[in-house]
Amino acid sequence: MNLPANHFKKCVSICFLLFITIQLNFGQSSSTKFNRLYQLIASKDFFTARNLFRVNKPFLNANEQVFILAILDNAFNKPIASNKKIALLSAATEELPDTLRLKLRRVQEDNFVKLKDYAGAKQTTQKILLDFDPLLSTDTRADLRNNLKIWSALEHVRPQLIEINADTRLKMTKDKAGLKNLTLTVNGDTASFIFDTGANLSTVTESVAKRLHMDLIRADIDVDAITGVSIKADLAVCKQLKLGSINISNAIFLVFPDSALCIPQIGYQINGIIGFPVIEALQEVQLTQDDFFIVPKRPTVSWKASNLAIDGLSPLIAIDGKHYTFDTGAEKTILYAPFYETYK
Numbered sequence: 001m002n003l004p005a006n007h008f009k010k011c012v013s014i015c016f017l018l019f020i021t022i023q024l025n026f027g028q029s030s031s032t033k034f035n036r037l038y039q040l041i042a043s044k045d046f047f048t049a050r051n052l053f054r055v056n057k058p059f060l061n062a063n064e065q066v067f068i069l070a071i072l073d074n075a076f077n078k079p080i081a082s083n084k085k086i087a088l089l090s091a092a093t094e095e096l097p098d099t100l101r102l103k104l105r106r107v108q109e110d111n112f113v114k115l116k117d118y119a120g121a122k123q124t125t126q127k128i129l130l131d132f133d134p135l136l137s138t139d140t141r142a143d144l145r146n147n148l149k150i151w152s153a154l155e156h157v158r159p160q161l162i163e164i165n166a167d168t169r170l171k172m173t174k175d176k177a178g179l180k181n182l183t184l185t186v187n188g189d190t191a192s193f194i195f196d197t198g199a200n201l202s203t204v205t206e207s208v209a210k211r212l213h214m215d216l217i218r219a220d221i222d223v224d225a226i227t228g229v230s231i232k233a234d235l236a237v238c239k240q241l242k243l244g245s246i247n248i249s250n251a252i253f254l255v256f257p258d259s260a261l262c263i264p265q266i267g268y269q270i271n272g273i274i275g276f277p278v279i280e281a282l283q284e285v286q287l288t289q290d291d292f293f294i295v296p297k298r299p300t301v302s303w304k305a306s307n308l309a310i311d312g313l314s315p316l317i318a319i320d321g322k323h324y325t326f327d328t329g330a331e332k333t334i335l336y337a338p339f340y341e342t343y344k
Helices: 032-042 046-059 062-075 079-095 098-114 118-131 138-154 206-211 276-281 337-343
Strands: 161-164 168-171 180-186 189-195 202-205 215-224 230-243 246-256 272-274 292-295 308-311 314-319 322-325
Touching: 032 046, 032 062, 046 062, 046 308, 062 079, 062 098, 062 308, 079 098, 098 118, 118 138, 138 215, 138 230, 189 206, 202 206, 206 246, 215 246, 246 276
Parallel strands: 189 272, 202 246
Antiparallel strands: 161 246, 168 292, 180 189, 180 230, 202 272, 215 230, 230 246, 308 314, 314 322
């Protein structure tokens, strides 16, 4: 499957399997409580799953507990903890149905991506393609092969680093499409990039990447332009960029031909997009109603359960018991059919 045009939100296709009732067997009878938790996870309702797990934990066997925690740790951005739990389950994987073994591998791939360990992501993706090929749909197999191109191209790139030197407060500006942009500085030059929590990877046009002296990496990745036309994209590493008082090293960008990010009918050209890997590294971002972007030097300490989760590289938020995709790059709020049917 090619990467979609909607701000390229599926440029890394790390998605959850559709739920089917799992006859889990760790040497014991299948668990209906486990199945209910897995159903919530498959529907991306990690918040309810987290709360229900606390209630049902005593009724799950040890391996079921570790399995659910491995997925929840991944969803709440604790990739190291998630990988440790996956390692604990490695001895039990032969007792797991293949669908759940595949699930663990997909989560492990995502953990390595979040850790910027692209060599680990590459190795895991190779294992998935080799060990689980009969379980993969045509689209999923194509997505994984596309992922493999990305991780292979990045496996020798140093991990992204960030340095927040002081509280940062920047005014965002709106472009012709009404999307909010931030000015970033690279090698003394500046450019306006869309701030988009829904972008799985940061993105830049080829001409801007060259102007900012980014290091280009040929990768031949399948993507869709904003017009929906299938094209090929490459990658780039920005060795040093600045957002106010914030220094970011080794940021990864998808590189698109300029024409792929252009709407000539309205004279609209996207320079680039600041996506999830950079945004996540900032630890805390405050967006004000008067369009200020604020990053404190020291993140706010909160003991409350997080109302933010990450589905692959896509943020989700919990509001009034329901979960929503959090996408600052969307032109408007979109509510799907189940919401309409409930509240019409």
